[in-house]
Amino acid sequence: MSACAPPHTDLSASVAVFLIALPLSLGIALATGAPLQAGLVAAAVGGLVAGRFGGCPLQVSGPAAGLTVVTADLIHRYGWRATCGITVLAGLAQLGLGCLRVARGALAVSPAVVHGMLAGIGLTIAVAQLHIVLGGSPDSSVLANLRALPHQLTHLHPAAVSMSTLTLALLLVWPRLPGRVGRLLRSAPAALVAVTGATATAALTGLALPRVDLPSWRSHALAGLPEGPVLGLAAAVLTTTLVCSVQSLLGAVAVDKLAAARPGRLPAVGRSDLDRELLGQGAANIVSGALGGLPVAGVAVRSTANVKSGAVSRNSTMLHGVLVVVAALLMVPILEEIPLASLAALVMAVGIQMVSLHHIRTVTRHREVLVYAATTLGVVLLGVLQGVLLGVAVAVAVALHRLTRTRITHEEREGVQYVRIRGQLTFLAVPRLSRALHLVPQGAHAVVELDGSFMDHAAYESLQDWRSTHTARGGTAELSGRRGGVRIAEPTPPTGPSATAQQTPSTGPNPSAEQTPPTGPNPTAEQTPPTGPTQTTDPTPSTDPNPSTSTGRPASAACRCRPWTPWRGHRACFPEAAGAPAEREAGHELVRGVGSFQRNTAPLVRDELARLAREGQRPAQLFLTCADSRLVTSMITASGPGDLFVVRNVGNLVPMPGEEHGDDSVAAAVEYAVEVLKVRSISVCGHSGCGAMQALLTAGPGGAATPLGRWLRHGLPSLARMADARPRLAGRAPADAVEQLCLTNVVQQLEHLRAHAPVGRALAAGTLELHGMYFDVGEAQAYLLGRNGTVFEGVRENGSAAEELRSPL
16 A cells, blocks of 8 residues: 555544534634634644644644634634734744643643633533524623523524524434444434534425525635734733643543554554644644634544544544545535534534533542632633633642641550641641640650651751650650651661661662562563473572471471472471571572572473473463562462463552653563463552552652652552542551552552553453452461452452452452
């Protein structure tokens, strides 16, 4: 197939997008008060220019409902030709921002502000178009439209109301047609069916009502120089640039997620280049404004249709632009039969859909309803730019309030003085902190519990001064909670052969372990090796087929294993035999272990490994866990060669798609396990005393600019989730904040797994299950995440809790 000839999927997708874009472009132009040809010009330019030069190949650009209010206000203030000139200037501003490579910065805007802006615009559109639906004409102000609504309801236009009702009914019913016939009919876009049905009905019944009026292209108005106050024009350009850019960039990110979730039979589409997308949108706005078109931005409805119709390249977007040009030149008589009330009903429905219940639930869960409501009301009552600025101001105020809202309590329990601090500990809370600390009696044992991720220098100095005074008077003090359990009191010098290892700083990936995990911060996928029964990164020491000679205890008293699994006599099963002289060199230990394997273990497993070598690996599950040296996957799962495909990394993290930052090893392992090995389940296993979680709590959201710090940033969503939802263990409360974060991290990484395209497809097909697991190292107790996704049930010796694994999470 030649480079210029698009695949048939691109061709069919372009037709589907065109059928949606045609009525919507006319309807949005009608809603703004611009010439109706302006909507067609913007749709064509968005497809051809933004489609060719943009950084998101599958995103469809054109006149967007999110720009309706902005454009209508500009037309009302400056006139149509000046509005086109402002569109050109906004395009130039977008080019400048794209050259400065600041596209990612636009994504830093609070989602509550963005969703609130879209909701405010949607409400404004719906109220204005309701007047046209009822047979009247809207005002430029939302309040004026609301005040005039009772009068409009008493002066209904029956023909307009009937066509609007028919359009809305078709929009609502068409996507829900049942049965096989309904599935075939649903392939036609609901928007096209609704407008076509209303147009045909109006023509057949001969209803007298306003219809689309497309003047001759010869009289089409082009851009003119805007005139007016400089500050006002600058604000107009800024508003247009802001709304166009944010909507297009957020749309590109959403399109990437949609494309990644498609079935694997379609060719993969690369991730969007957001800076290039900004450049493409700028070029499209320059061309659209110069040709007398509406402002251009990425459009969610058309982009979604493009992805779901199987588009694989930018050819579909560009072909849709070509089809719009053909329709604008050759289909004028047909387009002029469309009732304006039908287009108004279509746009009103789009406006109502912009007030998303899903977004409201999301901002409620994250306690950002105030930001969302302030932005929405600001857009409705003041305007888009003013509403967005108000929302940003409220978001900053809420963040500052959370930063300064600190609760400090003091209580005595069982002879121990507890000082609990909830929230961020800054200089503003130092007076209250000092009062609470001075309530601790002299000579008492005190525990200061921190439930926050930040402590500034003033608070630190206050704690240190109090500690010095308290310990000098014979007391002891301990700091616990989110600061990682670091003791303030003077530590007792470690003794014994492992004293050196136990003084590992808490900034490492596993401070509680006796040795540093060998895998480092970058995850490595591993499978059960064909040369032995234990994983290469599992710290499996030498085995002894005759345990009585070394331990004096029968193997059956130590561990329960499969008959051929050489765990019998393993020194890890006998604590008294697990010690090793501190001076023993690691290399010598490795040689001894390998020699013991060849001498004792290899003869026991040679036949099984020979079979696996012939047949290849067919593991039943992917087991993703931490690199901690104390986690021996084959031991805690009683598995052997060929059973598990294992991925180990610091913190058992699964980076979200698009957030790997150059490290695709986990995503590659997941893809290989699901699509090549066809595993039937994926288990994410966290564990107690995880050094990665402790380091994450200690470092907080900022993190250090080191490989470990950059890797741990993939755990920040778990840290944020812990503030809202706290999974727990059945039978007991989490021991501390570290254990709470370990549990939360397992649940969060399962969410990250669902975002990976191979996992999403397998879950949808019912061929894959996801499981969460937590292993308490000190208790040697495994817990499985139950069906409700919040409680980890302990696994008993009879395996009864394993019933929870039968249904996917």
